[in-house]
């Protein structure tokens with residue numbers, strides 16, 4: 007069964023780049039009827055917090071991407087110990103003792119000699135007696151993973167196509183610190199094996215990690231998942247800006263953005279498919295294809311999200327909003343075409359119910375509205391009553407365009423702009439509409 011995972015560290019709120027990574031994994035899993043898991047990478051206990059873990063879950067829920075399961079690394083430390091023991095036994099993990107200062111000197115010396123600044127593996131020459139002596143002196147080792155040209159280091163990336171790293175170009179990565187804490191690389195591999203992860207979709211900042219982790223899967227005797235690396239998002243200015251790091255679900259909610267709009271934009275950003283105001287997420291799931299992702303840096307633009315949000319609202323069926331708006335279906339259908347955010351719907355319900363402010367109009371418009379009230383009182387209040395009213399007024403008064411419509415709109419809604427009056431007037435109803443026309447016709451200018 008296809009299994010993907012979203013693996014944030016609970017050290018902060020999700021930002022839009024994280025949301026996109028989660029979405030790509032969610033879409034992939036949903037498309038194939040698979041599982042989408044949340045894994046909390048919380049081995050850094052000083053920076054991880056329950057508050058952020060809870061906010062990550064809440065954000066995924068709001069987005070409609072509730073995970074099918076959850077694991078957290080802090081609860082799985084024994085599994086990482088076991089994996090390290092196996093790697094040590096097979097010679098793929100080894101103990102080293104260099105301090106950061108010593109490593110820095112080594113790096114400089116190698117660079118000065120024109121050599122790549124990778125770790126020289128001096129620790130591999132230590133004997134068991136050396137290790138015992140160091141232990142007796144109270145010096146604890148850190149652990150490195152031994153990269154090898156004989157282990158796999160090429161893969162067919164779901165986004166980038168054939169990809170590889172050169173193991174000789176990298177230092178053997180430190181996988182566990184001298185204080186016993188874990189770095190990200192090995193725990194992630196152990197988790198992916200234990201959780202049955204089949205596809206890892208993440209940002210292209212992890213490409214090198216993938217080369218290393220492929221070797222770890224093999225060294226642990228496990229089949230690796232498929233990998234896909236998406237280009238990282240940039241801001242609308244084209245920069246991998248700090249600003250993006252501060253935009254997340256809280257900002258979307260405050261701006262009245264629908265979860266569907268977030269998904270519709272992020273699913274298509276940087277792909278060959280157009281960003282469209284889809285009617286539901288099923289369209290996004292059906293059309294999802296990682297190979298449509300390009301290599302160029304996609305730009306996330308809040309203005310584009312706001313515009314897409316409006317377009318989505320304009321066609322959103324009542325069933326999608328009935329629990330969230332104080333409107334009945336007819337009112338929703340009448341006003342949705344005018345909304346930028348869902349919260350604006352309530353204002354139009356208030357307009358339908360009234361009272362509305364009485365506009366201050368010049369005498370000729372007041373006379374016109376008195377005539378309108380007369381015409382309206384003689385009309386049957388049918389769904390097309392707006393058309394009937396304005397056709398008659400046009401014929402009687404010779405008014406056209408703005409002069410014909412604006413006074414009516416002002417009197418009936420108290421505003422100069424808004425949803426199509428043809429939809430609103432039947433909802434306002436005949437008695438209220440007559441009262442509003444009369445009030446506006448009598449207001450002293």
Ligand code: GLU
Pocket residue numbers: 013014015047190194207208212
């Ligand atoms: N915690 C890692 C990150 O957020 C997970 C990377 C991965 O998907 O393996 O970058």
